[in-house]
Amino acid sequence: MEDQTLQLFVQQLVNGIQLGSVYALIAIGYTMVYGVLKFINFAHGDVYMIGAYMGMFVVLGFHPANIDQDALVVVLAMVLMVGLIVSLRGNLRNPRAVGLRLAGFGLAFVLLKTLCSAFVLVGEKLFGGLTSVAQTSVLVGGAVSVMVSVGWCAALGVIIERTAYKPIRGTGRLTALITAIGVSLLLENGGQAVFGARTQAYSIASLPGGQELVGATLNLNVLGLAISVNRGQVIVLVSAIVLVTLLMYIVRRTRMGKAMRAVAYDREAAALMGINTNTVISFTFLIGSAMAGAGGFLNYGLTQFSFDTNTGIMFGLKAFVAAVLGGIGNLGGAVLGGVIMGVAETFIAGSPFSSFKDAIAFVILIAILLFRPAGLLGKYTVEKV
Amino acid sequence: MAKLAKQIGLCVVIAGLLYGLDAFLNVRRPDGQPAFNPFMLRVLLLSGIFVTLSVSLNIVNGFTGQFSIGHAGFLAVGAYVGAAITFKFPGLQNGMGLVLSCIVGGAASALFGWIVGVPSLRLRGDYLAIVTLGFGEIIRVLLENTSMLPMTEFLGGAIGFSGIPKLTSFFWVFGLAAVTIGISRNLKRSLHGLAFLSVREDEVAADAMGVNTTQVKVTAFVLAAFLAGAAGSLYAHNEQFILPKSFNFVMSINIVVMVVLGGLGSITGAVLTAVFFTALPEWLRTANVGIIKDFYKDEYRLVLFALLLTLTMMLRPQGFMGRAELTLLKRKKRPPTPAPEPRATMHAPPVGTHEILNCEGVTRRFGGLVAVDNFNLQLRTGELVGLIGPNGAGKTTVFNLLTGVYEPSSGAVRLAGKQIAGDQPYSPSARAGLIGLDAALCGLVGYIGATVIYSLPLNVAPAAMMSVFSMSIKSPMVLAITGLAAAVSLVTSKGRRRNRPGLRPFQFCNLGISRTFQNIRLFPDLSVIENVLVGSYGKRKTKLFDALMQTVRMDREEHEQRAHAMKLLERFDLGSVADEQAGGLPYGAQRRLEIARALATRPKLLLLDEPAAGMNPQEKSELMECIRGIRDEFGLTILLIEHDMKVVMGICERIYVLDYGVIIAQGSPEAIRRDPKVIAAYLGEEAASG
Amino acid sequence: MLTLEKIDVYYGAIHALEQVSLTVNQGEIVTMIGANGAGKSTTIRSVSALVRPRSGRIMFEGEDITRLAPHLVVQRGICQSPEGRRVFASMSVRENIEMGAYTRKKGSGIAEDVDRVLQLFPRLKERFTQSAGTLSGGEQQMLAIGRALMSRPRLLMLDEPSLGLAPFLVQQIFQIIRDINAQGVTVLLVEQNAFQALRVAARGYVLETGRVVLEDTAQNLLANDDVRKAYLGE
Incomplete structure (x- = not known):
């Protein structure tokens, strides 16, 4: 009895750490952005969701039939409308500027449908090429998928920061939060309109040699206890460790990393050192979003989990809780918090109370805020009066 | 007394108006068909419910400056509790029963609001937002698991709760909306409301001026939860079928969008946007305009919401109405009657x-x-x-x-x-008690956690967990974990529990003891006299109830405080700018106003x-x-x-x-x-x- | 070298600077004195582009720098040691000093400049690997000045370098300011400690409620009755 409990305990612990490693990857993005801007990037979870889709397009291919082109046109038209209004702001007295912008956006509207078709066509060709490359072997496929997810999400993160967050910087935390909620809703529902509401699943096991790489089960003997681990899980865990190590290196050793730490500590003083704070902030979004993109691919491409466009909400929130648990603004804390979150959730999921597993994150959140608001590794600061 | 009569009169007029409108909307044509499209009526009632929701959320997000994004959770509590009452007691399936279920649903929701509010309202801004969202989710998860217990099985769990009697009518829905608007309007104008607003403007300064900020925030939260719960009961009796899933994040966000776009702090804005944003999607869904009909997807509505939110933040972060209100009747300026001498000047x-x-x-x-x-x-x-x-x-x-x-x-x-x-320091016995309590609590948590681990290989049903709990106490592993948790608590608690907070x-x-600040901390968006009035909040004698009902006592107190505030302002040469925004005063005047505000705390x-x-x-x-x-x-x-x-x-x-x-x-x-x-x-x- | 032409700065409704004009010549030490809230910090913050003047111009070596981003101002050769020191407490002394050279290319004599700073502030040498948060107030002030010097500024702006320091440290800091100036760096000094500031400076400006009310050589200001009364406590 006790033996069996212990074995299951260790088994669940391993599963939990694997899930936790993905939470950690996302939590890093929350914590970095919070460190630099003191702002919760609500849309971060949705960037992770996009990462999952990008991996899927590489592995399964990008079929125009799966994309609702009309929806793409409608969504982009609405976004363009908003872009037009925003870009006209402050220029209304300048007829030349108004004319130019109207002409530019008008052209975009007229060509929107064609552009969307072209976009989908290019996407098809591009992803078609990537898919055929990926089809050569699972290692190549995995590498390509990671690169596409990471690259696309990094770009998306920077685009979001530049277009939505930068214009409202310095106007108050509530404004920033509401904007972030807006961006998050846009990604979820725009995504759902274009990609469809159905649940998706894919695995690089479908690539040549994939079954052997990720499908196989490893039977380990840990201290006399028989533990079985999926190879895919091990790869997720190892990749996460590699990525986090890489990130730590960037933050601690590179020039940009130092600038990031300086900006996080005191943005004005950093500017006085000649640091271009705007670039640093964009870079923070770039790195954080890249990690989330990698997490999105790893957690779905190498496991049997399924996802849809709303996956990012819950997953993002849990990762955020992980960041708070570890101490927001603290990279090591994000990793620790992620692992604790993953383990806690896995244990609940394995217990009779499995249907409460989505609630555990918030129970943890409330507990931590009550007893140690600065998080496990964070330092508590008093507001200056 | 004249005032009370006037208030009762107003209530009767509004009730009569609503009753008449109700009857009018239910008129049937000679052939027995309803004269008004039942679908339109349903949309109308739904927008009435959302008016209540958005106006109540405005008390938290607009007046008090907190940011809750889990309002749907309170709606859900009210809906389930309210519906359970009329479902279980068929004798209550009438108007009175509906009122009762609204009150009980509201009270249950308020209780939840209190449970949520007390721990989380110590947090600021974005943290609070996430916690409210989290609580909303917890409530949803709990409701989805109601089928686990035999007692609550009739609520249907994740499958949904059906068979709720249709009890709502225009009268009840808009009656509640009118009550909510009235309460909220009275609050905004009162001394108590100013305390709410001061928390929004500058929490540190409000605290320093004698406003118990935690209490104010919790009050706002509980009040909003009560109203949302009452609206929830109406929602359940209007839809007749409720599903835990429908009270999700998207619904919370809907309400937030209404409040933010209407203008944080503006009741009028909240009402207008609630009607607009409830009716709009229904119209879009059914509109016969060719292009919309062919293409429409529900996601577009949410994409539109998303873009509107972002756009509003960039162009007009204060929302459509800002903090302004539309009023039909111009408020009469209070006549400058010499107020009764508030109190004798202190003899030094x-x-x-x-x-x-x-x-x-x-x-x-x-x-x-x-x-x-x-x-x-x-x-x-x-x-x-x-x-x-x-x-x-x-x-x-x-x-x-x-x-x-x-x-x-x-x-x-x-x-x-x-x-x-x-x-x-605590007295030794009190200290020992607290340390013991800490240890017992930690031990309990450790025991529950250990038992969950213990039960992993057993695959028991949740209902059988009770027996597992009694069994696990014999396991050395469980005992060890429980003991460890208690011991850790004992060691760490000793230091923490030395002094009373x-x-x-x-x-x-x-x-x-009152103060001013080195870097002026006025309430910039409040008027000059309102700044001073916040200072006298700590010396109030009226209760929140007086403010919500705008009682005679409240009137009298406000009159006195205003007179006192005015005297202070005149003492500091600020009498002529009493109604101007404090943030717009020149530097020197702001410094003087801060002293006047500090003096208002006596x-x-x-x-x-x-x-x-x-x-x-x-x-x-x-x-x-x-x-x-x-x-x-x-x-x-x-x-x-x-x-x-x-x-x-x-x-x-x-x-x-x-x-x-x-x-x-x-x-x-x-x-x-x-x-x-x-x-x-x-x-x-x-x-x-x- | 640096000219401010009638700049106006607002914080919300508050008119923080009103038509402030000021000149700093090559090689000088110029000081701004005045009470708390008079607008001294705001003036140099607008030079560093941390606040934007609503009107007026800021010229540096013939170039209009009013609309430049803060990091570009630093690249032009203006560096500020901010009020309250604001060192990066979680980084080591070494990292703080190196951070000052952020704009410069690797190998362009940074190592030599670090030595130069350590020579100027031997105390920092002892604490080289310690984290900056553990330093005393005076040491932090030295670090802040040393850090600012690392960008090889032609104009160094110091905001309240004597703030919160013991008297003997204040002496030391002002001596160092003289030394830095002797090495060819122009200095714009904002000080509460009017007496000390006027002693090291060539010229001075007196600010009051966002306006320049007096402008003269330091000698004359020291002798001025109003100044003595208001700022020297006599």
Whole structure:
């Protein structure tokens, strides 16, 4: 009895750490952005969701039939409308500027449908090429998928920061939060309109040699206890460790990393050192979003989990809780918090109370805020009066 | 009494109006068909429910400046509790039953609001948002699991709760909406409402002016939850089928969008957007306009919401209405009748008789840094004392210690002989009890966690968990984990439970210590007189109920306080700008207003933090006169921090000099001027010789 | 070298600077004195582009720098040691000093400049690997000045370098300011400690409620009765 409990305990612990490693990857993005801007990037979870889709397009291919082109046109038209209004702001007295912008956006509207078709066509060709490359072997496929997810999400993160967050910087935390909620809703529902509401699943096991790489089960003997681990899980865990190590290196050793730490500590003083704070902030979004993109691919491409466009909400929130648990603004804390979150959730999921597993994150959140608001590794600061 | 009659009359008129409209909307054509499209009626009722929701959320997000994004959770609690009542008791399936279910649903929801609010409202802004969202999710998960217990099985769990009687009508839905709007409007105008607004404007300053910010926030939360719960009951009896899933994040966001786009703080805005954004999607869904019909997807509505939110934040962050209201009746300016003399002016006790403040060995450390070291200070009633020292010497830290912003690391502060800050150890028995309680709690948590691990290989049903709990107590592993948790708690709790928690700033204020801030902290969006009125909140005698119902007592009190505030303003030459926004005043006037606000709390001891900063010589000499004047007039004791030597030397009777957190000299201005230590530290070494 | 032409700065409704004009010549030490809230910090913050003037112009060596981003101002050769020191407490002394050279290319004599700073502030040498948060106030001030010097500024702006320091440290800091100036760096000094500031400076400006009310050589200001009364406590 006790033996069996212990074995299951260790088994669940391993599963939990694997899930936790993905939470950690996302939590890093929350914590970095919070460190630099003191702002919760609500849309971060949705960037992770996009990462999952990008991996899927590489592995399964990008079929125009799966994309609702009309929806793409409608969504982009609405976004363009908003872009037009925003870009006209402050220029209304300048007829030349108004004319130019109207002409530019008008052209975009007229060509929107064609552009969307072209976009989908290019996407098809591009992803078609990537898919055929990926089809050569699972290692190549995995590498390509990671690169596409990471690259696309990094770009998306920077685009979001530049277009939505930068214009409202310095106007108050509530404004920033509401904007972030807006961006998050846009990604979820725009995504759902274009990609469809159905649940998706894919695995690089479908690539040549994939079954052997990720499908196989490893039977380990840990201290006399028989533990079985999926190879895919091990790869997720190892990749996460590699990525986090890489990130730590960037933050601690590179020039940009130092600038990031300086900006996080005191943005004005950093500017006085000649640091271009705007670039640093964009870079923070770039790195954080890249990690989330990698997490999105790893957690779905190498496991049997399924996802849809709303996956990012819950997953993002849990990762955020992980960041708070570890101490927001603290990279090591994000990793620790992620692992604790993953383990806690896995244990609940394995217990009779499995249907409460989505609630555990918030129970943890409330507990931590009550007893140690600065998080496990964070330092508590008093507001200056 | 005339007022009460007027209020009752207004209620009757509104009720009659709603009743008549209700009857009109239910008119049937001669052929027995309803004259109005039932679908349109449903949309109308739904928008009425959302009016209640958005106006109630506005109390939290708009008035109080907190940001809740989990309102759908409270709606859900009200809906399930309310529906359960009429479902279980068929005798209640009528109008009265509906009212009862609204009240009980509202109360249940308010209870949840309290449970959510107490722990989480200590947090600010974005953290709070996430916690409310989390609670919303927890409520949803709980409702999805109602089918687990036989007692709550009828609620249907994740499959949904069906068979709820249709009890709503235009009258009830809009009746609740009218009540919500009325309450909210009364609140916004009242003294209590000002306390809510002051928390939004500047929480630290509100706290310092005697507003119990935690209580205000929890009140706002509970009130909003109650109204949302009542609306939830109506929602359930309108839809007749409810599903835990439908009270999700998207619904919460819908309500948030209404409040934000309408204008945070504007009731009118909340009403208008609620109607618009409930009707719009229904119209879009059914509209016969070709292009929309062919293409429409529900996601577009949410994409539109998303873009509208972002756009609003970029172009008009204050929302459509800002904080303004539309009113049908122009409010009459109160006639400037001379108010009854609020109270006799205090007679200042002769200077130097009583000791009012005594700091004994007060030390404050921040990490390794000692900001204030073994600070001793005695003030006698009626004194005017200066605290000077170089920048960074720890003067403002002293003020923060005297107003409860910081707690002393050691030492004691006594006000009129009564200890108000510093070490206040628990009695040994109380301490032992608390430590024991901590350990028991941690042990329990450890036991539950250990049992969950223990049950992993058993694959038991949730209902059988009880027996597992009784079984697991025999397992050595479970016992060990439980013991470990309790032991860890015992070790860590010893240090934490040494002292009683210190008083909060609002309590210091209510004890009679008031202050101004070095960097002016007014409530910038409130008017000048409202700023002063917030100061008198701590001395109110009315209850929140009086404010919500706008009772005669409330009227009388407001009248008195306004008169008092006006007198204060005139004392400070601010009478002519009483209705202007405080944030728009010139610098010198803002400084004076801050003093007036501090005086409105009726302090015994006034702490002024660099009152002359940023003033020109003319203003400074006026200020000196003024400070001396108010000391005599209000019977105050004043402690002031100031850099301007002319001011300090000119008005202070005694001066303390602080350097490096240590008092290096004290005495009369003359003595201080000549003290070589002071000259060295403060005026520069060579000033003495040169 | 640096000219401010009638700049106006607002914080919300508050008019923080009103038509402030000021000139700093090559090689000078110029000081701004005045009470708290008079607008001294705001003036140099607008030079560093941390606040934007609503009107007026800021010229540096013939170039209009009013609309430049803060990091570009630093690249032009203006560096500020901000009020309250604001060192990066979580980084080591070494990292703080190196951070000052952020704009410079690797190998362009940074190592030599670090030595130069350590020579100027031997105390920092002892604490080289310690984290900056553990330093005393005076040491932090030295670090802040040293850090600012690392960008090889032609104009160094110091905001309240004597703030919260013990008298003997204040002496030391002012001596160092003289030394830095002797090495060819122009200095704009904002000080509460009017006496000390006027002793090292060539010229001075007196600010009051956002306006320049007096402008003269330091000698004359020291002798001025109003100044003595208001700022020297006499």
